[in-house]
Amino acid sequence: MTFARIVATGSALPERVVTNADLEKIVDTSDEWIRTRTGIRERHVAADGETTGDLAFRAGQQALADAGVKASDLDMVILGTTTPDIVFPATACLIQDRLGANGCMAFDVNAACSGFVYALGVANNFVRTGQVKRALVMGAETLTRMVDWSERETCVLFGDGAGAVVLEASDEPGILATCLHADGGYKDLLYNPVGVSVGFTDEKNHGVRIKMRGREVFKIAVKTFDALVGETLAAAGMQESDVDWLIPHQANLRIIEATAKRLGMSMDRVIVTVDKHANTSSGSVPLALDAAVRSGRVKRGQNLLLEAFGGGFTWASAMLRY
Ligand code: COA
Secondary structure (H helix, E strand, O other): OOEEEEEEEEEOOOOOOHHHHHHOOOOOOOOOHHHHHHOOEEEEEOOOOOHHHHHHHHHHHHHHHHHHHOHHOEEEEEEOOOOOOOOOOOHHHHHHHHHHOOOEEEEEOEOOEEEHHHHHHHHHHHHHHHOOOEEEEEEEEHHHHHOOOOOHHHOOOEEEEEEEEEEEEOOOEEEEEEEEOOOOHHHHEOOOOOOOOOOOOHHHHHHOOOHHHHHHHHHHHHHHHHHHHHHHHHHHHHHHHHHOEEEEOOOHHHHHHHHHHHHHHHHHEEOOOOHHHOOOOOHHHHHHHHHHHHOOOOOOOOOEEEEEEEEEOOEEEEEOOO
């Protein structure tokens, strides 16, 4: 049987760090409030002119270099993002050209914060059916571009960043199961109302801004992860105790702790980067994965459970042998 295996990871963050203390100067908030409600201490914010594609390109380059794979050997470049550089071409096409992978398929997946795990699920199926031998799968965002810096309810939550993996066809187990879901009935709880077809100006709310009903999102995210964990374990034929590392979407430490509890896992087997990165949407899971690999915590042969949740609502998971 052919599996899709992660052969290398990469990541990229903007240089500029904005701490909770910095935000105290622009909105009525406190480091203590942000830390206790979310676990966030700081976030990276893209410089003027620095794009999602720039970050994903750097992450992708690093993953390719670590994999020892030439860009020209890729059959697929796929990017999870909800903040593309321009409307079209897809940011994946822009990155494909910069890498020199011209000719292979390249496209973006917009599943909000679940974008990377969705992209991984799509790539996995292409590899398993033999249509793709090598894929570059990325998740990247510059979500701070659509944050209202005067709205304390949302501006403290988000950051920018990118992560990437190189997937290769292998006889050795790699991705064991993926579960992808969406329910557009929840579209009003987390969204950005502007866009091409409805028009780019949100006159009532003065611009391109994230709208969120935080408390409701929180409750549904916790319940959804609870069910998703059970579904993913069943799909992979595994038990809670088989999972070596939980690599969750990094939106809120309290949501992460609830999922760890459901799995009966202590927090020292959970990868947490929300304190340093805040919520980087599609960038969050691959950034956490790369941090875990580079720090030596995640080792070859270990079982990783990746999971994400975002606007749509969308939710997705992957169980894989690293
Ligand atoms: N600083 C200080 N006070 C703030 C604040 C901030 N940055 N943001 C909100 N508050 C206030 C509120 O106005 C509210 O005040 P009130 O009680 O006087 O009305 C109070 O803090 C409590 O708000 P509440 O919404 O109950 O807080 P919470 O414990 O639910 O935490 C979130 C708020 C947003 C951190 C939390 O709901 C959350 O993380 N939700 C999920 C968001 C998410 O993950 N979105 C992305 C999903 S991919």
